[in-house]
Amino acid sequence: MFSKSCQYAIRAVIYLTAHGREGQNTGVKEIAEALQVPQQFLAKILQELVRHHLLSSVKGPNGGFFLSEKNLKMSLLEVVECIDGKAVLTSCVLGLPQCSGVNPCPLHHQFVTCREGMREMLVNKKITEISADLLPQVSRF
Amino acid sequence: MFSKSCQYAIRAVIYLTAHGREGQNTGVKEIAEALQVPQQFLAKILQELVRHHLLSSVKGPNGGFFLSEKNLKMSLLEVVECIDGKAVLTSCVLGLPQCSGVNPCPLHHQFVTCREGMREMLVNKKITEISADLLPQVSRF
DNA sequence: GAAGTTCATGTTTTCAAAATCCTGTCAGTA
DNA sequence: TACTGACAGGATTTTGAAAACATGAACTTC
Ligand code: FES
Ligand code: FES
Numbered sequence: 039m040f041s042k043s044c045q046y047a048i049r050a051v052i053y054l055t056a057h058g059r060e061g062q063n064t065g066v067k068e069i070a071e072a073l074q075v076p077q078q079f080l081a082k083i084l085q086e087l088v089r090h091h092l093l094s095s096v097k098g099p100n101g102g103f104f105l106s107e108k109n110l111k112m113s114l115l116e117v118v119e120c121i122d123g124k125a126v127l128t129s130c131v132l133g134l135p136q137c138s139g140v141n142p143c144p145l146h147h148q149f150v151t152c153r154e155g156m157r158e159m160l161v162n163k164k165i166t167e168i169s170a171d172l173l174p175q176v177s178r179f
Numbered sequence: 180m181f182s183k184s185c186q187y188a189i190r191a192v193i194y195l196t197a198h199g200r201e202g203q204n205t206g207v208k209e210i211a212e213a214l215q216v217p218q219q220f221l222a223k224i225l226q227e228l229v230r231h232h233l234l235s236s237v238k239g240p241n242g243g244f245f246l247s248e249k250n251l252k253m254s255l256l257e258v259v260e261c262i263d264g265k266a267v268l269t270s271c272v273l274g275l276p277q278c279s280g281v282n283p284c285p286l287h288h289q290f291v292t293c294r295e296g297m298r299e300m301l302v303n304k305k306i307t308e309i310s311a312d313l314l315p316q317v318s319r320f
Numbered sequence: 321g322a323a324g325t326t327c328a329t330g331t332t333t334t335c336a337a338a339a340t341c342c343t344g345t346c347a348g349t350a
Numbered sequence: 351t352a353c354t355g356a357c358a359g360g361a362t363t364t365t366g367a368a369a370a371c372a373t374g375a376a377c378t379t380c
Contacts, residue, residue, distance in 0.1 A: 039180050042368065045274040052285055065326070079369050085328060098377025099325045133186040144193055148300040152293050159289040183338065206356070220339050226358060239347030240355045 044121040047083050049073050051093070051117055054105050063095075063102030083121065090120045115160035127157050185262040188224050190214050192234070192258055195246050204236075204243030224262065231261045256301035268298050 040048075050069050057072070058064055066084060070077035084103055087093035094106045118126065130137035131149045139146070181189075191210050198213070199205055207225060211218035225244055228234035235247045259267065271278035272290045280287070 039272060042274060045272075048286075049273055063326095067326090076369055078371075081327075082329090082369095088327085095327060096377080097325090097327045097375075099379070101326045101377070103327085131180060131186075132190055133183060145189075145300065145304065148304070149297075152296045152300065155293045155296060156290075159286065159293065163286065163289070204356095208356090217339055219341080222357075223339090223359085229357090236357060237347080238345075238355090238357045240349075242347070242356045244357085 040118065040126065041122050043079075043083050044118055044126075046073070046075050046080055047087060047117050047121045048114060049075075050080060050084060051087075051105070051114070054093075054103065055110075058104055063100065063104050065102040069103070087117065087120060090116075092116055092120055113161045114163050115157060118160055127153060181259065181267065182263050184220075184224050185259055185267075187214070187216050187221055188228060188258050188262045189255060190216075191221060191225060192228075192246070192255070195234075195244065196251075199245055204241065204245050206243040210244070228258065228261060231257075233257055233261055254302045255304050256298060259301055268294060 050073065053069055053072060054064060066077055066081045069075075069084075070080045073080070084093060084095070088095050088103075091108075092112055093103055093109055095101070095103045115127075128137060130143055131145050131153075132143045134143050137143070137146065139150075191214065194210055194213060195205060207218055207222045210216075210225075211221045214221070225234060225236070229236050229244075232249075233253055234244055234250055236242070236244045256268075269278060271284055272286055272294075273284045275284050278284075278287065280291075
């Protein structure tokens with residue numbers, strides 16, 4: 039469904055909503071260890087999110103990543119589309135070059151229902167809401 | 180979502196339900212050309228389906244692949260699970276090692292709904308029913 | 321302002337999926 | 351039997367995601 043990069047990105051963001059202390063930055067090292075994910079690889083992904091203004095960072099000692107007020111308003115959908123591209127939620131389940139109702143593949147009509155449900159989930163799960171859920175699970179392994 | 184191998188497999192099976200002439204076998208060449216898919220690679224995939232008795236074949240001149248009465252009763256889910264493994268429809272959307280309600284990730288509850296919808300689709304779409312749909316689209320490219 | 325910490329970025333390596341190559345096997349035909 | 355057409359299957363190459371490596375740039379503290 040989602041690429042590994044994307045899964046790492048989502049888990050990292052969720053981790054930050056749950057464990058990001060107020061006014062205190064969280065380093066890649068801590069996140070990577072908590073999520074049991076390759077640190078250098080995760081760093082690349084977080085940088086991508088920062089470039090797209092979905093995440094904030096500060097350099098230097100006591101630096102790290104954090105979610106600004108603005109960041110907290112974003113949905114997971116934006117994270118997914120940033121890492122995996124918009125196509126993940128618009129492309130044909132059978133890999134056909136175009137996906138639309140005008141020239142649908144045999145599975146199209148039923149598949150779009152699933153896909154929209156997925157989009158729904160990613161949009162409704164505002165980053166800020168997630169911490170309300172049972173959250174230690176992102177770092178489960 | 181599904182691997183390329185799996186997409187090819189589904190499209191090939193759908194193609195056979197639509198274009199498989201009665202009592203006449205269809206060669207890999209024809210299928211591969213219709214689907215615009217690498218022939219040798221598709222051959223491998225079809226062989227895998229034959230090994231799992233989801234598809235039938237005969238060797239020699241005028242040989243090829245076809246769907247037996249028994250094959251026609253199978254669902255696309257069996258095709259998917261044969262190629263991509265059962266895990267595709269049971270694994271965690273965030274890539275966590277286990278997926279179940281007892282220790283769910285933050286997206287679990289909403290995700291299982293989508294996933295079950297997907298399974299539903301693959302089970303209900305009996306191979307024999309599909310040809311009723313608008314079918315030339317599998318070979319669109 | 322020197323040293324150390326942490327994010328940023330470009331390059332390289334690893335690995336598995338995707339694709340190709342090549343030979344074997346079986347069945348039909350003459 | 352010999353020949354040909356098609357599937358079967360092992361071995362190899364290609365490709366791209368995933369991961370690791372190495373270096374640079376910004377910031378803090380002393
Ligand atoms: S055309 Fe295949 S899912 Fe839309
Ligand atoms: S635990 Fe993540 S989807 Fe079930």
